[in-house]
Structure formats: structure tokens, C-alpha cells
Amino acid sequence: MRLSAMGDVAMTVPVLRAFVSQHPDVKITVISRPFFKPFFEGIPNLSFFAFDEKKRHKGVAGLLRLFQDLKYLNVDAFADLHNVLRSKIVRSLFALSGKKVASVDKGRTEKKALTQPENKVFQQLPTMFERHVKVFEQFGFTVDLSHPVFPDKAILSHEILTIIGEKKHKLIGIAPIAQYDSKVYPLDLMQQVIDKLALDTTHTILLFGGGKKEIELLNSLASNKKNVINMAGQLKLHQELQLISNLDVMLSMDSGNAHIAAMLGVKVITLWGATHPYAGFSPFNQALENAIVSDRKLFPKLPTSVYGNKKVAGYEDAMRTILPESIVLKTKNVLLNHQGIKRFKM
Numbered sequence: 254m255r256l257s258a259m260g261d262v263a264m265t266v267p268v269l270r271a272f273v274s275q276h277p278d279v280k281i282t283v284i285s286r287p288f289f290k291p292f293f294e295g296i297p298n299l300s301f302f303a304f305d306e307k308k309r310h311k312g313v314a315g316l317l318r319l320f321q322d323l324k325y326l327n328v329d330a331f332a333d334l335h336n337v338l339r340s341k342i343v344r345s346l347f348a349l350s351g352k353k354v355a356s357v358d359k360g361r362t363e364k365k366a367l368t369q370p371e372n373k374v375f376q377q378l379p380t381m382f383e384r385h386v387k388v389f390e391q392f393g394f395t396v397d398l399s400h401p402v403f404p405d406k407a408i409l410s411h412e413i414l415t416i417i418g419e420k421k422h423k424l425i426g427i428a429p430i431a432q433y434d435s436k437v438y439p440l441d442l443m444q445q446v447i448d449k450l451a452l453d454t455t456h457t458i459l460l461f462g463g464g465k466k467e468i469e470l471l472n473s474l475a476s477n478k479k480n481v482i483n484m485a486g487q488l489k490l491h492q493e494l495q496l497i498s499n500l501d502v503m504l505s506m507d508s509g510n511a512h513i514a515a516m517l518g519v520k521v522i523t524l525w526g527a528t529h530p531y532a533g534f535s536p537f538n539q540a541l542e543n544a545i546v547s548d549r550k551l552f553p554k555l556p557t558s559v560y561g562n563k564k565v566a567g568y569e570d571a572m573r574t575i576l577p578e579s580i581v582l583k584t585k586n587v588l589l590n591h592q593g594i595k596r597f598k599m
Contacts, residue, residue, distance in 0.1 A: 254284040254343060255334040256304055258432075260509035260534075261381070262289045265334055266296075266516040267537045268385040272396050273298045279394070282326055284319075291491040292516070295404055302326075313342070320346040328352065332388050355391035357384050364532055370554045370565070380533045401538050403518025407495035416487055417457060417496070422480070423588055425450060426503040426519075428461040428510030429474065433561035435527035436507050438572050444474055445577040446504075450584060451478045459484050459496070461510050502587045504580065507561065511536045520587050524580070526572040527563070529556035545583060548574035 255265050262285055269281060273296055280298050287303040302323070304310055310319040320343055323331075331347040333340045333356035341356075348354045366374035386396045409420065417424075429443045438446075450456055458478075460471040462485040471483040488496065494517065497503065503514035503521045507528045514521050515536035522543045523536060530544040549555050551574055557565045 254332070254340050256285055256306075256337075256339065257335075258509065259289070260512040261335075262286075263292055263509060263512035263516050264381050264534075264537065265385060266292055267398065267401055268382055268389075268396060269293070269299060270296055271398055271401065272389060272394065274402065275396060276394055282323075282328065284323070288490065291494055292513075294491075316342045317346070319343060323347075324350070330354065330392050332392070333357065334385055334388060353392060355388045357381075357388050360384070360533070364559045367529070367532055368556050368558055368563075370557070373554070375531065377531045378533045380535065382537055384533070398538075401518075403516075404498065407498045409495060409499060410492065413488065413492060413496055416484070417459065417482055420499060422455050422457040423501045424499055425456055425458045425584065425588075426461055426497060426500040426505075426510070426514065427458060428503065428505040428508060430462045430467050430470070431506035431508040431561065433527070433558075435558065435564055435568075435571075436561040437526070438506065438524045438575065439570075440470070440474070442573065442575075442577050444476070446580050446584075447474055447478075447481060448476070449577065449581045451481050454480055456480060457482065459500070461485065461493070461497075502584060504584060505536075507534060515539060522580070522583055522587060524572065524575060525556075527556060527558045527561050527565070527568065532556060532559050534559075543583065543587065545575055545580060547571040 255262050273281060277298060282300050282302050283293055284302045284304055290301045293299055293301050309315060316339060330353040331344055333344045336356045336359055344354045344356060360378055363378050367378060382398055389396055429438060431437050447458060450458055458481045460474060460483045462471050468485045471485050475481045475483045497514050497519060498517040500514060500519045503519050505511035505521060505523055507523055507525055511521050511523050515538060521536045521539050525544060525546040529546060535544055547555055552568055552571045554565060555571060557563055557568060
């Protein structure tokens with residue numbers, strides 16, 4: 254069970270994909286919001302159960318109905334990969350019914366030590382992928398993430414190709430928005446990054462985001478350049494996943510798009526402001542050098558937040574210490590060094 258948010262749900266995918274590959278005699282049912290169902294399509298021995306937040310499974314009574322619905326699946330164990338109030342209630346009901354249960358340890362104490370302004374313990378914490386593996390170990394299952402296999406790049410539909418043109422160029426995805434301002438690279442600097450990358454006409458740059466405000470913002474960043482295309486609002490989620498699987502690189506904030514690209518085997522460059530990859534939220538199977546962080550010498554309290562929702566006075570410009578030229582150079586180097594990775598057919 255993992256209900257939200259988008260990036261967190263995407264982070265379960267590589268672990269579940271490895272699990273079913275290494276334990277083909279085990280069936281998994283993922284409980285999540287219906288919107289996220291496309292994340293799990295094509296994974297063998299995995300079915301999806303839609304959590305109806307608005308009606309059937311709303312409130313405490315709804316969680317009781319959810320438990321009753323899940324009982325019909327005759328599960329042997331319940332893995333809580335969310336560990337919030339709602340999932341705890343369902344987990345407790347399974348435990349009371351005699352089923353094995355396990356939950357993810359989010360490491361809240363360690364993360365507090367990493368982000369506190371004084372006496373900071375600045376060290377790499379276990380990744381969320383490692384924490385998810387620990388959940389399955391409680392049931393007696395080992396999961397090896399060291400040799401990941403990813404789905405084949407999707408065949409792009411006529412509808413997608415009509416928007417982006419025939420795939421003759423390198424495809425660079427850029428997701429410049431995040432939920433919290435402290436995780437967003439200054440847009441004037443991001444404009445410089447886009448402008449510099451767009452000078453190479455062998456690149457097609459695709460901007461990703463959602464919502465009316467974001468569409469307007471991304472239109473502004475596209476700046477009427479022929480090889481910069483705003484994809485926001487143009488595709489459904491399953492189509493967006495198909496397109497992202499064809500990217501040569503994704504440049505993203507510490508946000509959901511980074512994890513979506515990573516779960517599809519795409520090389521990801523991430524930019525970090527108030528947050529830091531040491532908290533365990535770096536995208537799956539990505540080199541640490543592809544995580545570009547703000548300057549801790551100038552802003553020694555970084556990271557100031559696990560999720561980016563906490564603001565610290567005087568730290569508003571921390572991400573300005575990441576130079577546009579360094580992002581452009583990193584992106585070009587990743588494109589040059591792009592190597593094939595092991596994939597399986599959907």
C-alpha cells in the first residue's frame with residue numbers, strides 16, 4: 254500500500270519490478286490511487302487495486318470497507334510502504350485478523366538530524382528503495398537492486414509524434430517545477446539553461462509539468478523556440494510515460510518527474526535546493542555526481558528540509574549557487590556518455 258505522492262509511488266516501482274523478477278511464484282497487489290495505475294502496467298504477477306478516496310474508501314468507515322474489499326484477495330501478508338494514519342489503520346486490521354504485516358521505517362529521527370540547523374549530522378541515509386527492501390525482508394524475501402532491468406522504450410504514437418516531430422534528435426526532458434519553491438531552480442537561470450541547450454539544433458527539449466499556472470510558465474520558458482516544446486497539458490499520463498521512456502536525459506528538480514524518468518531507466522540530472530540527496534530521495538539507479546547541489550559553504554544549514562516545505566530566512570537564493578553553465582555541461586556530458594541499459598519487453 255502506497256497512496257501518494259506521485260514521486261513516492263514511482264519510487265516503489267523499481268523495487269516491485271525487482272521483487273517479481275526474483276520471486277516469480279509470488280503475486281503482488283498494489284493498493285494506490287487510480288491515477289497511478291499506469292506506473293505498474295507491464296509488471297508480471299502484479300495487479301492493481303484502486304483506492305477510492307472520494308467515495309467507497311473515504312474516512313474511517315471507508316478504510317473498514319477497504320479492509321473488507323482486500324480480504325477477498327486472500328492475501329498472506331500486508332506491506333505498508335506509506336506508514337501514515339490511513340495505512341496504519343488498514344495494517345492494524347490485517348494484523349488483528351492474523352496476517353503478517355510489515356511497514357516502512359521512514360527514518361524520521363535520522364532525517365531530523367540531517368536537516369537541523371545546529372549539530373547537523375551530515376551523512377548519507379538509506380535510500381527509500383533500501384527502506385522498501387527492508388519491508389519485504391521482514392516477510393523473508395530478499396530483493397537485489399544491484400542489477401536493475403527496465404522496460405523497453407515505448408513506441409511513440411502518431412499523436413505524440415505529431416507534437417514533437419519524428420525522433421531524429423536527442424530528446425532532453427526538463428521538469429523545472431516542484432511542489433515547494435525551495436526546490437525550484439530560479440526561473441531566470443533555468444531560462445538560460447534552456448536557451449543554451451536549444452542552441453544545439455540536434456536537441457529537442459521537452460518541458461514537463463501540469464496545471465494552468467505551470468502551462469503558462471512553461472510556455473514562457475519555451476520562448477517560441479522551434480526545438481523547445483511545452484508538453485504540459487497535451488498528453489494523458491500513460492502517453493507521458495511513453496514519451497519519457499524515450500528521453501535521452503531528464504533534467505529535474507527534486508520532484509516526481511525525476512522518479513518517473515528513473516523508474517523507466519532514463520538518465521536523470523537533479524537540482525537540489527533546500528533538500529539534499531543524502532535524505533534518501535535521489536532517483537533510482539542514478540550516479541551521485543548527477544545530483545547537483547547548492548553550495549553548502551555559503552549556505553551551511555543545507556539541507557534545511559526533507560521535503561522542501563520548510564523555509565529558512567536568508568536561504569531563498571541558495572540554488573543560485575548552481576551555475577547554469579554547470580547544468581548545461583553536465584547535461585551535454587550525460588548525452589555524450591549515454592550507454593545502453595538492460596531492458597525487458599513489456
